[in-house]
Amino acid sequence: MFSNFDFGVILNSWRYLFLDGMTFTLTLTALAAVGGVILGTLIAMMRLSGLPVLPQIAKVYVNFMRSLPLVLVIFWFYFLVPYIGQWIIGAERPIQVGAFSSSLITFTLFEAAYFSEIMRAGIQSIPKGQAAAASALGLTYWQSMANVILPQAFRNMLPVLLTQTIVLFQDTSLVYVLSITDFLGAASKIAQRDGRLVEMYLFAAVVYFTICFIASLLVRRLQRRVAIIR
């Protein structure tokens, strides 16, 4: 049946697919992962702080984000971010944020909910005695977080964080609903314009599989390397 396939469509569009599409996807993934981990760590710390209110706020945020299909979240942010921006900087009309910034904000905020759960598990996996030992040596809360708890939590969780980043990489494909040119968006635009859906989707599957599979192999090797000897 492959005889009927017209893979020429891929040759004609590979620059668009990779230079525009894949570049967008990878940049978005990398920035959203970094932003998500930082924000997620702060949320996790909020959630674990024994302070009043803060843990509840963090919990509501995480549960809210995790209960919505990503497609809906992408949709809402795309339309509401201009108004939020207007409100924040007090501009006269909704600000123009553009597809990239809008999706970056969306994915950072959305993935932060998932990363925060990972970092929370990471922080909780450090024996209580470590925090006690740090305090007993006279380190303050922030010093012991920065020098003792977070470095360990981060190293313990690095494989999980990276695995979640691979999920994020796949999730970014959903920006196609906004007609944004990520890799899958580019592929589906060409596919629809030229009526070559099957070829393009097969190709996309192969590309995604190759990248994710290699990445997860690397994660597994890394897992052995970074593991703290205990």
Added chain:
Amino acid sequence: MNYNWNWGIFFEASPEGTGTYADMLVSGLLWTILTALCAWVVAFTIGSVVGVLRTLPSRAAQAVGNAYVELFRNIPLLVQMFLWYFVLPEVLPESWGTWLKQLPNAPFYTAVVCLGFFTASRVAEQVRAGIQALPRGQRMAGTALGLTTAQTYRYVLLPNAYRIILPPLTSEFLNNLKNTSVALTIGLLELTARARAMQEFSFQVFEAFTAATVIYIVINLLVVTVAGVIERRVAVPGR
């Protein structure tokens, strides 16, 4: 914003002639729930088997389990949906392909199978993690008492592992529920698809998506509540 709000839209007749827009969303909700439940049965069954395979001493069993997980979790669900629906019938022998295409409710069956297989790879990860989180001694204690490997899994390892992974399994179930929305790409008339159709017919975009958002949050709360009840039910005293 230059937008004409009309919250009464839900009670206007939908152009499909099958009732109001609200009816349309409710029917979408029912498909969402049905698809999620059926896909979960598939995912839980296959996921448990694959998860167990990955913890067996046999190298071959581990390889099979790993291959399954790597294959199904490294391709975006959206693309998998498409492949199952459009490509699979073409690569099968012709008579099978035709049979598949003629199947009534094909989008539903395809969505259940595709989502089930995809979620199974994630359930398998959890099951494996759960079993490996048990002290190694548990397996040994079962074996030392003379239980066979199957009996050890059935009576000792799995009951414990499932209890440990109940919270992550709940999140996987919620993901599974949300992921049914991806099946709109193959024409399943679930909630998100209905919200989209509603906004395209009426142009009341925000009302349609607000309704979908609220419904998803409500089902989520329900699922979380039920999971909490189950968690308390199966909790082991003294732990």
Added chain:
Amino acid sequence: QDLTGTLKKIKETGQITLAYRDSSVPFSYLDNNQKPVGFAMDICYKIVDAVKSELKLDKLEVRLNPVTSATRIPLIANGTVDLECGSTTNNVERQKQVAFTNTHFLTANRFIAKKASGLTKFEDLKGKTVVSTSGTTNIKQINEYNAEKKLGITILPAKDHAEAFLMVETGRAAAFVMDDVLLASLAASSKEPTAYAISTDALSKPEPYGIMLRKDDAPFKKVADAATAAFYKSPDSKVTYDKWFMAPIPPRDINLNLPMSDALKGAFAKPSDSPDPAAY
């Protein structure tokens, strides 16, 4: 007089934003350089020129923003885009939410099927499985037709036109019910353009396509209406029409070969933004 609304915004920012569709051949789609082109795009640029001279601007920056059927309304409403250049059907319901300039195309609801299947009329579809794109007026009309005539047609919704067409191509559906012009362009870019035929009868009177803009912004609409009316009446419009419908078009040099219909000739002679098919 004081500028308001869109015109004021354009004057202040020196920018106008056009929304385009990725694959509405030949109205608005991406060419080989991934630049949006098409019949509707050409018309939009006429409006841009008119706005520029109306506001006496030396320079007007044109920004391009892709939209989908789900995003076009909110983006118009929240001011991200100013004009939607595509193949959006102008109807009464939609006019509650947005405004349209003068009609730039008229299309009828037909179906496409493989020639080999011998389906040519809507009543031939009896007992068959057909597909249409979800959320369109077309799927609504075929539903009504099916119920009224009790033909027992199974109607599948598809996410977009390309997938709907793929269902006919792979044999999951016998026919695809859609605007005839879209069917023509889908068939033309398929692997075997000659294997498909469009039905001889139509389910509806020709329906108008319009360029979408914000509601309740009379000064801006006035500029757009004037610009499009002037363009349609000029011989330029025939040249532009032929460029997209009667000649090979990018990206693959396919010729759609769709001569201008009498109805459209009429609509161009007497430009109108009416959503009522009977008006044409």
Added chain:
Amino acid sequence: MTSSAMPPVSPVSEPQAASGAAPGTGPVGTLLTGQPPVTATTGPMIAIDSVSKWYGDFQVLTNCTTAVTKGEVVVVCGPSGSGKSTLIKCVNALEPFQKGQITVDGTKIADRKTNLPKLRSRVGMVFQHFELFPHLSITDNLSLAQRKVLGRGKDEAEAKGLALLERVGLKAHAHKFPGQLSGGQQQRVAIARALAMNPIVMLFDEPTSALDPEMVGEVLDVMVELAREGMTMMVVTHEMGFARKVAHRVIFMDKGEIVEDAQKEEFFGSPRSERAQTFLSRILSH
């Protein structure tokens, strides 16, 4: 590893010495096992013959040879990582080994024809961390293997379990779950669970080293009782008090080898090897 070529001290322990001691120490009989006191028969209950084992390149056991006769109590000691746990797990076929032969009550465990689940059910094993099944009540912990392996009925299994619970002094806790008991209590349940299978020999792997000091006593009491009744036992432990009180023989391991295999009196009196001397002096120092 200067002495790796040296053969272990006593390839097969003198059965007459051991069997002579065993029944004599069993005073009134059958409190725990419910069986008549054992009288030593001929062949050894456990025979370990030149067993070697590797994890990848790393050799954990080097040419280990020893034997345990019916009714004998053998204590295994030695530094951490010396292979004590591995050796005892090999006896139960919980770990495979690459060279040598182990025979339990006449059955070769490395033989492909051997029904390992059956064999294992006749060898009781008690672990350092108890390894009760946390999701089952104490009663169910005791019945599970009886029913699934020995095919006993529910009532019979529970009655047997209850009887053993009573003997380890925990009858009142039958309906509780492991997490609700103290460590010492859990370990006594674990012993009862092993006994419920009517084992012909009991293996212990550091049964008291995960316990709070005050609970060590209650577990050792049960073990002393068991030894006095004539149960054949192989016990990995650092409790030299227990060894002094009930062991017939002491095996000292280091770096995967059996360095010393001697009668108790001999071992504590004057260990032959320097390594055993150092070890003893270290753990008895403070």
Added chain:
Amino acid sequence: MTSSAMPPVSPVSEPQAASGAAPGTGPVGTLLTGQPPVTATTGPMIAIDSVSKWYGDFQVLTNCTTAVTKGEVVVVCGPSGSGKSTLIKCVNALEPFQKGQITVDGTKIADRKTNLPKLRSRVGMVFQHFELFPHLSITDNLSLAQRKVLGRGKDEAEAKGLALLERVGLKAHAHKFPGQLSGGQQQRVAIARALAMNPIVMLFDEPTSALDPEMVGEVLDVMVELAREGMTMMVVTHEMGFARKVAHRVIFMDKGEIVEDAQKEEFFGSPRSERAQTFLSRILSH
């Protein structure tokens, strides 16, 4: 809880007795602390005054009162869950308490104005599970707090760390990571880490109970040395050998109360309370 109203035996221990003993036992001086041997001054180093603490409804500490003078070595013992760890953690303000007062070297720890990190850095603490930071090398484990809390320079901190490592006999392991050391070695590093802060008192919470028996000795040796040099120490332990050898006083706790607070000779000779007698007999039985 019949005796909950009864005051602890010695509200403030006799300073003359303790101070008389302390310097005398420090033989050659300053091997571990690098400070001149301590000569007892007036007020107690640690004063615990009617401290009570609850976890929710559950009372963990009931009206605990005692004191430790400079140079004194106090051993705290008692059954599991009796509140020993909690009490010692309260001294370091690692656990808050709801009633009573604790003073360390004249500073009230529950006072809002007290700079707790500063205070804690002057109180060395050693934990049951060592709690070295596994992601840092031994050198970095020793320097971290010196640099962040005392503001010492990198070189100074490392030199100090190395000197202490040498004294606990682990200089050769400075570049390694905690996971590469045995338990006994890790615990000795943990002691060096605490000493690097020049503490005025050292707290130990079961420092040897997570160790293999052969390693207990090497850790106790370091502690004995420290005690002989005159370090003020409060040690939760079950090692009665250690208590006999170096303690001046023994505190026995049960169910959150200090049941017995006596001079060592008195405690081992004839514990006044029945509970202490039972406890002693249990842990010394086998």
